[in-house]
Amino acid sequence: MKLLVCxxxxxxxxxxxxxxxxGTAFDTNGxxxxxxxxxEWYALVxxxxxxxxxxxxxxxxxxGSPSNDTVIRKGLAIGADEAVRxxxxxxxxxxxxxxxxxxxxxxxxxxxFAGKESIDYNGSEVSAMIAExxxxxxxxxxxxxxxxxxxATVSRDIEGGTEVVEVATPFVISAAKGxxxxxxxxxxxxxxxxxxxxxxxxxxxxxxxTEAVGYELPPAKSAVKLIDPENMDELVRLLSExxxxx
Amino acid sequence: xxxVFAENIKGQFKKNAFEAVTYGAKAAEIMGTECVAxxxxxxxxxxxxxxYGASKVxxxxxxxxxxxxxxxxxxxxxxxxEKLGAxxxxxxxxxxxxxxxxxxxxxxxxxxxxxVNTIPTVDGDLKVKKTVFSGKAIAEMAIKSDLKVLSVMGNxxxxxxxxxxxxxxxxxxxxxxxxIKVKEVKRMEGIVPLPExxxxxxxxxxxxxxxxxxxxxxxxxxxxxxxxxxxxxxDADWRPHHEHVGQTGVAIRPNLYIAAGISGAIQHLAxxxxxxxxxxxxxxxEAPFFxxxxxxxxxxxxxxxxxxxxxxxxxxxxx
Ligand SMILES: Cc1cc2nc3c(=O)[nH]c(=O)nc-3n(C[C@H](O)[C@H](O)[C@H](O)COP(=O)(O)OP(=O)(O)OC[C@H]3O[C@@H](n4cnc5c(N)ncnc54)[C@H](O)[C@@H]3O)c2cc1C
Ligand SMILES: Nc1ncnc2c1ncn2[C@@H]1O[C@H](COP(=O)(O)O)[C@@H](O)[C@H]1O
Numbered sequence: 023m024k025l026l027v028c029x030x031x032x033x034x035x036x037x038x039x040x041x042x043x044x045g046t047a048f049d050t051n052g053x054x055x056x057x058x059x060x061x062e063w064y065a066l067v068x069x070x071x072x073x074x075x076x077x078x079x080x081x082x083x084x085x086g087s088p089s090n091d092t093v094i095r096k097g098l099a100i101g102a103d104e105a106v107r108x109x110x111x112x113x114x115x116x117x118x119x120x121x122x123x124x125x126x127x128x129x130x131x132x133x134x135f136a137g138k139e140s141i142d143y144n145g146s147e148v149s150a151m152i153a154e155x156x157x158x159x160x161x162x163x164x165x166x167x168x169x170x171x172x173x174a175t176v177s178r179d180i181e182g183g184t185e186v187v188e189v190a191t192p193f194v195i196s197a198a199k200g201x202x203x204x205x206x207x208x209x210x211x212x213x214x215x216x217x218x219x220x221x222x223x224x225x226x227x228x229x230x231x232t233e234a235v236g237y238e239l240p241p242a243k244s245a246v247k248l249i250d251p252e253n254m255d256e257l258v259r260l261l262s263e264x265x266x267x268x
Numbered sequence: 269x270x271x272v273f274a275e276n277i278k279g280q281f282k283k284n285a286f287e288a289v290t291y292g293a294k295a296a297e298i299m300g301t302e303c304v305a306x307x308x309x310x311x312x313x314x315x316x317x318x319x320y321g322a323s324k325v326x327x328x329x330x331x332x333x334x335x336x337x338x339x340x341x342x343x344x345x346x347x348x349x350e351k352l353g354a355x356x357x358x359x360x361x362x363x364x365x366x367x368x369x370x371x372x373x374x375x376x377x378x379x380x381x382x383x384v385n386t387i388p389t390v391d392g393d394l395k396v397k398k399t400v401f402s403g404k405a406i407a408e409m410a411i412k413s414d415l416k417v418l419s420v421m422g423n424x425x426x427x428x429x430x431x432x433x434x435x436x437x438x439x440x441x442x443x444x445x446x447x448i449k450v451k452e453v454k455r456m457e458g459i460v461p462l463p464e465x466x467x468x469x470x471x472x473x474x475x476x477x478x479x480x481x482x483x484x485x486x487x488x489x490x491x492x493x494x495x496x497x498x499x500x501x502x503d504a505d506w507r508p509h510h511e512h513v514g515q516t517g518v519a520i521r522p523n524l525y526i527a528a529g530i531s532g533a534i535q536h537l538a539x540x541x542x543x544x545x546x547x548x549x550x551x552x553x554e555a556p557f558f559x560x561x562x563x564x565x566x567x568x569x570x571x572x573x574x575x576x577x578x579x580x581x582x583x584x585x586x587x
Binding site for chain 2: 033035036039041059060114115116119120141142143144145146147148149150151152153154155158159160161162163165175178179180181182183184185186187188189190199200229230231232233234235236237238239240243244246247248249251252254255257258259260261262265267268
């Protein structure tokens, strides 16, 4: 099995979000970065498990600048065999997907894994786009997956339930919670990662069809109104008359 | 023309479809064009989508579309878009819509914005807003391509049913064979799924154990709310995974979010802080959640929650 795992870099989950230049750019000052949790915890680990069970190789792919290499090396430390970084600023989903699909096409992967969404842009688009560009099936929000030969049985999260589908390779899958258990890299993995190949590839030409033109923070909450724990009638009155939500 | 893909569940249209059509009609008005709906598979009452502002409903009735395949749906919606000459395609930001929007954008080489929560403005480029950084910020996005695709975040506008029924016309487009097999669809019956719920009652580790959830379920039942939980609760299998809200769970924006025994960690807030009204019940007055709350009750949830349930019962009986 030849497996490709798309990994992206996101601000760490407790990062304070601020903007500079009149709200036109994300303020990266003091922000720590991590591998997008869905990519690291679920997509990558499930790919590694499949490789361990049936043999094959796991390749990581990222579209980004050289500063992403730390995050990519972490993926290698967790157990991926090799990595490719497409050396470009990931400005829009379709741009990123075109880069990844172009690389994947030339290599012929059996399964392309991605996270269900990036926790910064929250687009949930890149994986679907790759599937379309490769003209293969797409299974989103996978929370469980078994593989027999080249046929996968996948449970995917839908509103208020799950759907079970069967799909043969090649396909693209987006990973949700439950697909695997997070793995912490060990010392040996970290040492080995330094020697694993991280290939840098130049991007193909593609346009950005969407652009973020401004950012703002959600309106600040006014101070909390404290209600006497003995007096829930008062809370109900406020919810009904003031907030008008019940 | 604005084309709204209105999804159905077992032939029925739900609130998210009505929201998408309402959104499409408003966008069409701004763009000075008409809004039509597209429905797939075996459906009931397609004409009813007219009341939400569609001037016509196109129906691709092929029953193979009764089960969902992102690849097939994309091909069909793309064919309809081209055949009808639509310039803006709209769908719900549901598990279905989210699985299609990227595919469709890639297929049509269109600019897309998933999860929008404002009606577009058009001066030069079309601009919309969406939340980013898991609810911690809002981005304004401009789409530069001629053809555009959007998905509408649940609960970001009120469905407007002031129109009248629309004519339904069969649309003939090529439906490719599916390369996947849907073996089973399991849905909880009679419960509004979290992303669509207007009222949500959520609880965390302060509950001590799964055996204590009766009081939360009772409160939810009396309110007609959907239940949710914090991540450690789902991780410990106290509650099903689909109830997990937050940065790594479901992001929601209900009218009312009641959180009992949840500390309000930043990753939890990220998925819920777009709720219209937040009520926090916590015995620790220093719990960070109070900073994000509209109403706070400092007290023991095992006493406060049943008391709240009784107060709501009384309110409902009186109303
Ligand atoms: C990368 C990452 C992603 C994460 N994503 C999420 C996410 O999506 N969603 C999420 O929820 N968390 C997420 N977390 C975890 C998050 O950081 C917190 O650990 C978690 O939200 C805490 O859950 P809790 O509030 O239920 O538990 P605790 O923090 O243990 O809080 C329990 C609260 O209950 C109160 N309490 C106890 N007993 C009572 C009582 N009798 N009456 C009233 N109050 C009582 C306590 O005062 C306390 O405030 C994430 C963490 C990381 C690192
Ligand atoms: N720049 C990138 N490089 C590689 N993979 C990416 C990149 N951006 C997004 N992805 C993948 O696509 C998934 C969904 O991202 P998004 O569509 O931005 O929500 C992520 O979880 C990654 O697996």
